[in-house]
Amino acid sequence: MTPTGVGIIGPGAWASVSHIPVIAASPAFELRAVSTSRRSSAEAAAAKHGVPGYDDHRRLLADPRVDVVVVAVQVAQHFELISAALEAGKMVYSEWPLANGLAEAERLAELARQAGVRTVVGLQGRYAPEVEHAADLVRDGYVGEVLGTTLVGSGMVWGGEVASHSQAYWFDNANGATPLTSATLHALDPLHFVLGEFDTVAANLVVGRKEATVTEDGSRIPVTVPDQVALIGTLTSGAAASVFYRGGASRGDNLRWEINGTDGDLVLTAAWGNMQVAQLALAGGRGADTTATTIDVPTSYSDGIPTGLAQTPAGSVARLYAQLARDLADGTHTVPDFEHALSRHRLIDAVERASATGVAQSLK
CATH class of the missing domain: 3.30.360.10 (Dihydrodipicolinate Reductase; domain 2)
Structure with a gap:
């Protein structure tokens, strides 16, 4: 099965110990791109992870090899980045909290409904x-x-x-x-x-x-x-x-x-x-x-979680990704999504x- 391509906006401290090692260990997902807000950090992340590094999230969203966008930045930046990802028609995995307040969460959930794309929220x-x-x-x-x-x-x-x-x-x-x-x-x-x-x-x-x-x-x-x-x-x-x-x-x-x-x-x-x-x-x-x-x-x-990740902060993230892979393969919707986040x-x-x-x- 062709892996689902992942692009991470904010491949910093949390993503580097959770999303990135989980993706590397999973046959169902593959890291395809990273994005930061500065050219220097984008180049450093690209060299570290061996994928294209962008200093503008819009370039990551335009990358055709990216199927799902992980937003792992401060919550105050979520609305702008998630809105743009949904507008680009990408699946979105947002770290929790989804938004800065109920009004933003309601709007993001509505945008996801309109886009008709899968969404995930990091309540692992x-x-x-x-x-x-x-x-x-x-x-x-x-x-x-x-x-x-x-x-x-x-x-x-x-x-x-x-x-x-x-x-x-x-x-x-x-x-x-x-x-x-x-x-x-x-x-x-x-x-x-x-x-x-x-x-x-x-x-x-x-x-x-x-x-x-x-x-x-x-x-x-x-x-x-x-x-x-x-x-x-x-x-x-x-x-x-x-x-x-x-x-x-x-x-x-x-x-x-x-x-x-x-x-x-x-x-x-x-x-x-x-x-x-x-x-x-x-x-x-x-x-x-x-x-x-x-x-x-x-x-x-x-079952299915690499031993090296099971007893780390990434353990439950790995289990969420494993369930997401099953959802994508089976056409089910069980992982926490934006509607769950809104609740x-x-x-x-x-x-x-x-x-x-x-x-x-x-x-x-």
């Missing part, structure tokens, strides 16, 4: 083997009837320090890359994959730290992102849900997700708080068990309204 956390196994265990009755779930995590960034001014955009709420839109939603998507959607949600978004230090020069920058995210709600199943995400890291647990039911409990933990890249551990107990013990995840959940942006909007008004929001 649901493909972690531990998450998929937990979903199957819940479905098969391991915990009985789900009573409630609690999820506590750390954003890892948005702490008291940031390495450089080039990363300071994380702390400005206007830029759309916040603890709520990024770390929390990357964790909520697997939660909803396993347990179903929110029926109603209440929220409290708090700007805890008012300033952060840029370590490269010691300067101080203002913090306008809510770095303490507290949600409480009811799932469509009737189960209670409580979610708390903090900016920065904890000296305690950086990720702990419990699913509690009438007959048992499941616990997913990780040392790293960003679920989409974390190395998760799954434990459980039921019946007469007095503690939760390790549950080994069958190797079948990692998640509507959830973000509901959370922000709930926090601003103090009134729980319905997601019906």
Whole structure:
């Protein structure tokens, strides 16, 4: 089968440890071009990856060997680049968040409908083997009837320090890359994959730290992102849900997700708080068990994923690409797409309204 040609806009830090090694290991995809905003970086990326490097995204979009365009840049640039890719008739794989706010997400989803092309959004956390196994265990009755779930995590960034001014955009709420839109939603998507959607949600978004230090020069920058995210709600199943995400890291647990039911409990933990890249551990107990013990995840959940990628931040990205390859081969549509992303942006909007008004929001 002829590989699907991929062009990456923004082959930087994240793409270099996720998309690029996954594409290199996959027989279904082939890297065909990269694009950056500067000639020097485009030439460096081209030399590194052995493909054409463009300093204008329009040239990448015009490359006939590029079938799918990966947009892996700051979210504030997504709308312009994704709109152009859709206008060019390309499949688009956008990193999450899809857009900077609900209005942009609605417009991009509409443009995708009009273009009639496949779309993908990088909400890969649901493909972690531990998450998929937990979903199957819940479905098969391991915990009985789900009573409630609690999820506590750390954003890892948005702490008291940031390495450089080039990363300071994380702390400005206007830029759309916040603890709520990024770390929390990357964790909520697997939660909803396993347990179903929110029926109603209440929220409290708090700007805890008012300033952060840029370590490269010691300067101080203002913090306008809510770095303490507290949600409480009811799932469509009737189960209670409580979610708390903090900016920065904890000296305690950086990720702990419990699913509690009438007959048992499941616990997913990780040392790293960003679920989409974390190395998760799954434990459980039921019946007469007095503690939760390790549950080994069958190797079948990692079928087709190269061993060298499975236990890396690229592991779940590889699983998403593998599912996308199956979709393309079978004519199915199972991977998270722009319509799914729009539903998640509507959830973000509901959370922000709930926090601003103090009134729980319905997601019906």
